[in-house]
Amino acid sequence: MTVETIVYDEAGASSYDDVATARDAPGTTWVRVVGPTEAELTAIRDTFGIHPLETEDVQNGVRPKVELFDDHTFVLVKEAELARGETTFEEELVEDPIGIFFGDGWVVTLAPNRIDAVRRAWEAVGRGDARLVARGADFAAYRILDGIVDDYYGLLDEIEDDIERVEDEVIDSPDVGTLERIQSLRRELLSLRRLVWPVRDAASVLARGDPDQVTEEAEKYYRDVYDHVVQLVDLVETYRDLASGARDIYLNSLSASTNEVMKKLTVVATIVLPLTFVAGVYGMNFDGSPYNMPELTWRYGYPAVLIVMALLAVGMAAYFRREGWL
Template identity: 55%
Template sequence: MTLQAVVYTGAGVEEYDDVGAAVEAPGETWIHASAGERSDLEAIRERFDIHPLAVEDALDENTRPKTEEYGDHTFVLMKTTQLSQRDDVAFGKEIQSRSVGLFVGDGWLVTIAPPDLELVAPTASAWTRDSSRVADRGADFLAYRVLDAIVDDYFDVLDEIETDIEAVEERVLHDPEPEILEELNGVRRDLLAFRKVAWPAREAVSSLARGDVPQVAESNEKYFRDVSDHLVQVVDLIETYRDLTGGSRDIYLNAVSQSTNDVMKTLTVVAAIFIPLTFVVGVYGMNFSGTPFAMPELGWTYGYPATMLGMALVAALLLGHFRRQGWL
């Protein structure tokens, strides 16, 4: 279904196929349209005198969350989020955000969302048990319920990110493989993308909570303050998780640096042992003979075994020294 019209009255919840009939019916009217149906959007825009620029913003996935007043109605743009598998690598996830536009007027609410986003049914069905609460509190309370559902999903996404961070931290401590760094950077990118959604969303909802918008009743401002408080928690959690991923990245880099230092230490020990041995071999490898200055050891019967024994002794002494220094 590309367009849904729901009217909340004290007697119950009624659904209409025609927008005009829903508007004329008594009660609080909620019209939900799919972002993919331009004809429905144009009809709704004309019926409620919605500014064309606001509709374009609701359809633009690159627009940041915001709140704008247009005379007899207020436009609120929010973003839904979800984690999906990345296509460019075999591991990792990425944040995908979708735009949801809310137009709050006197006794009516219009929402515009992607066609595959289930938005109306869960919220509408939740109030069939006590629809009079919606009818009594107005369309702005309906908008609060939609915003609250969107923000609640933020915590579910954060729970998934937290699980990913814990898994990466475990691997950093026990098996610091090179691809872990790319995973950590991917999580940090996700958190940064999430922050770009949550931070302006907090500002957008705050304007609804502090009495700046005439379409929000004073009695309902406390509900928007609750959503704003949740968004503050979301932003704080994002910053905390960014710090955790930064700490994990530092641990990984330290582990790699320590491993490199161990390798360099081993190579230094080997080089230090072979330097004097190479010198001895080089000296006795000159093979000068037949002159008064020739090395007398060359004619000694035990010259070769003595030289080898001396070289072994030098290597043993150096190994013992490095062991006492803690290099081995």
């Protein structure tokens, strides 16, 4: 799609059409590559000594990592965002890989799609950001990595808002869809966990200053990124616990609701049971024997039995209410 090249230093930034010419120009060379053709990619690899397997890893979107070479460092991370569906909770985590290659006086960013963190750093160079243009390629790589990590915080803020809404729904009006929404949040957090953990390992390599291309001055900035990623890992684990807690509350609420219904049905059945027994006994209206019930011939036998049954029902209901079962 695009291959853009600039060379910058404290005096300013200049655009170049030819990558090889920009590579030899004084200053820091930055090549921003988005969705390149195979010919463009080959030219960039040849110019900066990048192995084809490195660019293939970016195109295939493998897990985030850092690889160290004699003349450059390769950092692979991923931008992430929530793709919303028709409703608030119909969403999934969408990842876009970004490869950052940097060496002595040059940095190459390669991505299938445009990455916001790369765009912001690129625009900062164009504005002449003093901190960025005064430092080398390792600092430019730091700014991109730091921007991606900062975007993870915005992503977690969205998930936190969803968790709060789910928790309120679980307490106020849980329904069949509540559990589906909770499971959706758990899947998002699991995907984010799988994304953030390897970023932490990658940031750790850079923070220790293992790459020869990371200067001692830049190490402290990478340590700051590492601290942020560690905090992100803790937040992801905390939110996973909150989502699991919301699921447990929902299941307990459902169980309590079911128990309440069963209790009421049991009380009703218990009240009706003796009435059924009385009706069954007086339904055996045998005749012609001295052993038959004398009440069958009473003038007021029928209303008397009804009154007895009513008193039984009222008495049992009063007893259940006194015991707190109603």
